[in-house]
Amino acid sequence: MKPMVGLWCYCYLIFCSHQFVQACSVFPYYACCSATATFLNQSYASYFETTMGTTGGKKITSPKSLKILCFGDSLTAGYTSYGREHYPYADSLRKDLEYMLSSSNIKVEVAGLSGDQVQGQYLQRIQEKCPTDKGRLYDWILIMGGTNDLGWGQTPEVIYEGLKKVWDVALNTGANVLALNVPEGAASSPSMIEKRNMLNAMIKNHEQDRFYTFDLYSKIPYATLDKAERDRLWDDGLHLTGEGYKMMGDVIAVRLFEILQEQTNAKKRASTTSD
Numbered sequence: 342m343k344p345m346v347g348l349w350c351y352c353y354l355i356f357c358s359h360q361f362v363q364a365c366s367v368f369p370y371y372a373c374c375s376a377t378a379t380f381l382n383q384s385y386a387s388y389f390e391t392t393m394g395t396t397g398g399k400k401i402t403s404p405k406s407l408k409i410l411c412f413g414d415s416l417t418a419g420y421t422s423y424g425r426e427h428y429p430y431a432d433s434l435r436k437d438l439e440y441m442l443s444s445s446n447i448k449v450e451v452a453g454l455s456g457d458q459v460q461g462q463y464l465q466r467i468q469e470k471c472p473t474d475k476g477r478l479y480d481w482i483l484i485m486g487g488t489n490d491l492g493w494g495q496t497p498e499v500i501y502e503g504l505k506k507v508w509d510v511a512l513n514t515g516a517n518v519l520a521l522n523v524p525e526g527a528a529s530s531p532s533m534i535e536k537r538n539m540l541n542a543m544i545k546n547h548e549q550d551r552f553y554t555f556d557l558y559s560k561i562p563y564a565t566l567d568k569a570e571r572d573r574l575w576d577d578g579l580h581l582t583g584e585g586y587k588m589m590g591d592v593i594a595v596r597l598f599e600i601l602q603e604q605t606n607a608k609k610r611a612s613t614t615s616d
Contacts, residue, residue: 403601406446413485418453419586421576428583433590441598459486459503460495467510477515485521487540497540517551520544525563527578553600560592
């Protein structure tokens with residue numbers, strides 16, 4: 342399926358749920374990056390089957406309320422224009438999920454600290470957001486970290502060990518965790534590429550109950566974009582523009598929606614088996 346054909350197929354599905362007008366304002370940036378469009382195309386068949394289809398004669402349902410924490414550094418805070426503006430990806434994530442789930446009860450909180458490192462205040466900050474005596478405060482905690490650590494010369498092994506401690510704090514509250522890997526950016530020395538690839542592989546291969554990952558690196562590329570697309574999405578080679586952060590929220594929303602549908606299907610299969 343060609344990218345633009347896929348986009349219109351998705352818009353048609355939104356139209357069928359009486360949300361076409363809103364969707365036109367949510368999804369226009371998908372067409373500006375072929376890598377992102379390819380990723381989204383892979384989601385259309387699953388989206389149609391799970392959202393518009395049925396399982397066992399019953400329509401598949403999705404959660405109607407979610408509380409999400411977006412945790413990380415400046416890329417989570419939406420830092421751009423040398424800090425004069427901030428466009429956290431959480432804004433478009435929330436809007437997209439509201440449309441996808443037909444719900445207005447999606448709460449998204451942002452905890453992004455510019456300049457912070459996994460080996461810096463990450464553990465202290467996540468402990469403050471997820472105190473052990475408060476139970477589950479969030480349904481999902483989205484965690485991104487490692488960019489600044491790599492820039493300051495930390496090894497992938499050390500960063501990964503730090504991330505595991507942060508993930509554990511979030512998981513111990515009963516929340517689901519979606520770990521975002523390190524995006525590409527302009528830093529392209531052989532050493533940096535090797536270290537970033539090693540860390541991203543560690544994140545991808547990590548396995549734990551209620552732990553999921555998302556390959557942000559491949560969904561918002563840098564080096565393979567032409568100048569026009571790069572200028573549209575990337576600000577300074579490390580941070581994104583407002584449109585870039587919007588795209589980040591869009592592609593994360595699709596991944597999270599897929600996981601929610603997988604969880605729903607698993608519960609239905611378990612219920613059918615027990616019956």
